[in-house]
Amino acid sequence: MRPLDLRSDTVTRPSAEMRRAMAEAEVGDDVYGEDPTVQRLEARVAEMLGKEAALFTSSGTMANQLAIGLHCRPGDEVIAEAGSHCLNFESGAMAALWGVQARTVAGDRGLFDAEDVTRLVRPIADVYPRSRLLCVENTHNRGGGTVWPLDRYTRVVEAGRRAGLAVHLDGVRLFNAQVASGVPARRYAELADTVSICFSKGLGAPVGSALCGPRELIRQARVLRKRLGGGMRQVGILAAAALWALEHNIDRLVEDHRSARCLAEILAELPGVRCDVERVETNMVFAEFPEPASEACAKLASIGILANPEGSTPRMVRMVTHLDAPLEAIEAAAPKLRECWRH
Numbered sequence: 026m027r028p029l030d031l032r033s034d035t036v037t038r039p040s041a042e043m044r045r046a047m048a049e050a051e052v053g054d055d056v057y058g059e060d061p062t063v064q065r066l067e068a069r070v071a072e073m074l075g076k077e078a079a080l081f082t083s084s085g086t087m088a089n090q091l092a093i094g095l096h097c098r099p100g101d102e103v104i105a106e107a108g109s110h111c112l113n114f115e116s117g118a119m120a121a122l123w124g125v126q127a128r129t130v131a132g133d134r135g136l137f138d139a140e141d142v143t144r145l146v147r148p149i150a151d152v153y154p155r156s157r158l159l160c161v162e163n164t165h166n167r168g169g170g171t172v173w174p175l176d177r178y179t180r181v182v183e184a185g186r187r188a189g190l191a192v193h194l195d196g197v198r199l200f201n202a203q204v205a206s207g208v209p210a211r212r213y214a215e216l217a218d219t220v221s222i223c224f225s226k227g228l229g230a231p232v233g234s235a236l237c238g239p240r241e242l243i244r245q246a247r248v249l250r251k252r253l254g255g256g257m258r259q260v261g262i263l264a265a266a267a268l269w270a271l272e273h274n275i276d277r278l279v280e281d282h283r284s285a286r287c288l289a290e291i292l293a294e295l296p297g298v299r300c301d302v303e304r305v306e307t308n309m310v311f312a313e314f315p316e317p318a319s320e321a322c323a324k325l326a327s328i329g330i331l332a333n334p335e336g337s338t339p340r341m342v343r344m345v346t347h348l349d350a351p352l353e354a355i356e357a358a359a360p361k362l363r364e365c366w367r368h
């Protein structure tokens with residue numbers, strides 16, 4: 026039997042219908058700007074997020090890093106939450122590619138306040154790095170899939186603007202935020218200069234993300250993407266999967282959120298396991314096990330559940346629900362979990 030793979034929402038496989046859309050995609054050479062399916066995708070994403078233009082990229086990392094490269098010059102500083110993806114899980118890219126350094130905010134589950142931004146912006150003087158960019162992540166991965174309440178997000182973004190910063194929204198899971206909060210993705214997107222979204226997380230496409238923003242900035246992003254080796258040719262095959270995902274897999278994210286809640290409720294009942302059900306806002310579940318996280322993950326694997334240590338504390342395990350981890354599979358796993366962690 027295939028294990029219940031809760032390591033990430035990236036592990037989904039394209040459905041038969043998605044594969045059909047890919048097989049039938051009209052394609053051309055996108056480096057020449059001749060792939061009609063990519064063009065349709067980019068236009069659709071821009072429209073959905075209320076932005077002038079969008080660019081298809083190979084990954085969320087590439088979309089985020091293009092944004093940082095566009096907004097910053099070497100020696101500049103990015104203000105971002107300490108656990109944010111662009112600092113912790115992108116292989117040191119902002120330093121390696123752009124010569125940019127980070128100034129971190131210690132957030133509460135990834136969220137912070139306008140005052141934090143104001144406090145961290147540098148005065149303009151020869152000795153200081155130039156504060157250039159504010160990055161906000163919604164939902165916040167390391168925070169546990171946290172959704173930014175729109176008013177708090179707005180105040181943070183406005184504080185950045187008042188200080189003359191550009192704003193990038195890492196919205197790789199922005200549609201999870203939309204579905205959980207009822208705030209349309211474009212309401213979050215319109216306040217930021219650039220926004221990245223991802224098709225290969227909860228939306229279930231095999232590959233791809235997009236960077237959206239003003240037309241001129243996205244034109245420059247296209248140049249940077251090529252420079253990084255990210256110009257792709259008949260990539261409409263992948264864009265077709267992304268289009269299919271946007272069409273069919275956004276509203277169903279509510280099911281992933283329901284599954285995550287259900288999983289959290291099961292875990293919270295296990296003796297010695299700590300899981301705060303109220304903190305499960307989207308598709309992520311963090312649970313503290315009685316044993317070290319690597320041991321807990323090995324025990325989980327022995328009953329057919331794959332999960333990863335989360336890393337913030339020694340016993341914390343992260344589980345992520347998705348399209349290929351339906352509620353029935355989670356409910357079916359409950360007796361095995363109870364057997365494994367009984368008194």
Ligand SMILES: *Cc1c(COP(=O)(O)O)cnc(C)c1O
Nearest residue numbers: 084085086087110162166195197
């Ligand atoms: C996964 C992720 C990314 C980047 O994803 P890729 O794996 O490079 O596609 C960016 N931001 C957040 C918050 C993520 O969770």
